[in-house]
Amino acid sequence: MRVLPVILIVCGVLAVSDGAKILAVFSMGAHSHFTLGFKLAKELADRGHDVTLINAYPQKTPIKNLKEISVAEMRIIMDEQKKGLFDMGTMTYLGQLRWVSNMGNFYTDHVLKNKDVQKLLNSNEQFDLVLMEDFVNKAMTIFAHRFNCPLIILAPGPTTVFNNDLFVNPSPSSYVPNFLANFGSSMTFWQRLKNTYYDIVGQLFLHYVLLPEQDAILKEAVPNAPDLKSIIYNASLMLTASHISLRDAAPLQPNIKEIGGYHVGPLKQLPKDLQEFLDNANEGVIVFSMGSNLKSADxxxxxxxxxxxxxxxxxxxxxxxxxxxxxxxxxxxxxMSWIPQQEVLAHPNVILFITHVGLLGTIEAIYHGVPLLGLPVFWDQEKNIEEAVLKGFGLKISFPELNVDNFAWAVNELVSNPKYRQTAKTRSKIMHDQPVKQMDEAMFWIEYVIRHKGAPHLRSPGLNLRWYQLHLVDVALFVLSSITVLFVGIFCACKRVFSGKHEKSKKE
Structure with a gap:
């Protein structure tokens, strides 16, 4: 008998018996980001919590215990932003940071100024917890400050240069690749040099560009708001939409939990024509999708x-x-203009998934043991497919390089060589082999933070240090200064001794 699942279930039942009021903020006008937030919000509502969800995809059918604040206009705004996505992959590292931060500033500003969001901010509502996505929208931490309650953030991917600071999570450039790097953890010298550059530039961009811009947006939308840097480090917990089955092991603080795969399932019944199409594919089925933000028609x-x-x-x-x-x-x-992707990938006749390698689709492919042909376009997609290639269940063709020769070779190699599917099945076993399901773990930790009033005991003492103390710059300077003084002293003493002997010999 496994004891841990029983403990988690009992704790969950105890928490649900005294349902909490939770504000969930998942306002980006991109369906994949909405999916991550909605899955958590609905599960919390199903477990008896009173959930208010700020989102851009309001549901047509009301859901028990779930109240929605619509920012649906974000979908139109984001559609305009998405037109530049195919060009994003040709940008430099700094160019991509700038492009995404501009998008984040744009949607953060519009959401915070939404009349219903403003009404909420100026209301007498009380919440026990704020759960929000952290994606170039730091100003939205104002909700936890405004309602004086614990904050849990969901990272739509692994830990990165944009969120490690919030928890003083170590991320050594020597073996933890930057999320926009095109290499794995076993780096050459030049890759480590490039990775260090990426991390340093990312840190400088975060602190001297993104945070000041987000702070200005916050002050304009909420005039009495405190300085942003005084509230962003108060998060109690971070859930990451990543999983060890996809990426190499990396350090994680006790208040950072990987729950990648929680959005998968429960599976719905396929339309009859699609079910028959898959069932009758005796030679197998190749599935091709560029996700919800990119269009194959373009x-x-x-x-x-x-x-x-x-x-x-x-x-x-x-x-x-x-x-x-x-x-x-x-x-x-x-x-098809829209594919029920999870249900399709779960079909036993599917033998290959051709994809832009967004994180959710990549996780779904691993979950169901389907090998990948990645056509990365922008952001973390390059890194996602690099991990798949290094682990042996995928091949990569950067979208600008796609042509008939390399595409035909890659598709035929993945279809005809059984090693890719065997490796994909192995990664799938890793994802499934854990004491509790990812969603149950997410619920446990969310309710844990509520039960323990923010769980301050999980907070790293490193958050109380200044940057130069955290990185031992003061210690290094002290040691260096001490060594310098010691050597100068020895040098001066030796000089005096030898000078004295020289004077004595001259007199003699």
């Missing part, structure tokens, strides 16, 4: 033609998320 003609030519020569069936008509499609290709 592919340049040369790249679209390369994809179609390759698929036409395959004996497998192909399911492609394509958002427009495609008259020239081959007979083995089925297109």
């Amino acid at each position: 592919f340049p003609k040369a790249k679209k033609d390369a994809v179609l030519k390759t698929f036409a020569n395959m004996k497998q069936k192909v399911l492609w998320k394509f958002e427009d008509d495609l008259p020239e499609k081959p007979d083995n290709l089925k297109i």
Whole structure:
């Protein structure tokens, strides 16, 4: 009998019996980000908590214990921002940081100025906890300050240069790759040098660009708000939408918990025509999707033609998320404007997932043991597929480099070589082999923070230190100064002794 799951369930039942009031802030107008927040909010509501959810995708059917504050206008605003995503992958590291921070500033400003959000901020509401996504929106920590309650943040990925500081989480540049790096933890000297550069530039950008800009946004939307730096370090816990089955081991503070995969399931029934398409694929099915933010219909003609030519020569069936008509499609290709991705990847006939390598789709592929062909476009997608390649369950073609030759070779290699699917199944076993399900662990820690009034005992003492104390700069300077004084003293003493002997010899 496993004791831990029983303890977690008992604790969960005790917490639910005295339901808490929770404010969940997941306001970005991107469906993948909404999915992460909605899954947690709905589960909390189902467990008896009173949840208020600020989001851009309000539900048509009311959900028990869940009240929504709509910022649906963010979807229109974000659609304009998304038009530049295909160009983002050609930007420098600093250029990508700048592009994403501009987007974050834009949507943070609009959300905080939303009339219903302003009404909430100026209300007499009381909450026991604020749960919010942390993605270039630091100003939204004002909710926890305003309602004087603990804060839990959800990182839509692993720990990064943008959130490690909040918990003094160590991230050595020597073996923890930056989230925008295109290499793994076993780095060459030049990769370690590049990784160090990425981390230092990221830290400088965070503290001298992003935080001041977010602070200005906060002061404009909430005139009596405190300085942002005085409230962002008060988070009690961070949940990360990452998992050890995808990336290499890295340090984590006790108040940082990996729950990647919690958004998977429960699976719904597939539409009849799609179910039959998958069931009748005796040679297997290749699934192709560029996610919710990128559109395959926007592919340049040369790249679209390369994809179609390759698929036409395959004996497998192909399911492609394509958002427009495609008259020239081959007979083995089925297109849909939206794919129930989790349910499709769970089908036993699916043998390959071609993807932009967004984190959620990558996790779903690992969860169901499906190998990947990654076509990374921007942000963490390059890193996600690099991890898959290094671990042996994927291949990579950077989107700008996609052509008929490399695409056809990669698809045929992944389909015909069984090692990729075997490795994907191994990674899937790692994801599934844990004492409790990811969602149950998330619920336990959320309720734990509520029960323990913010769980201050999990807080790192490092948060009480200044940066030069944390990194032992003062100690290093003291030791260096002491050694310098010692050597200067020895030098002066030796000089005096030898000078005295020289004078004595001259007199003699």
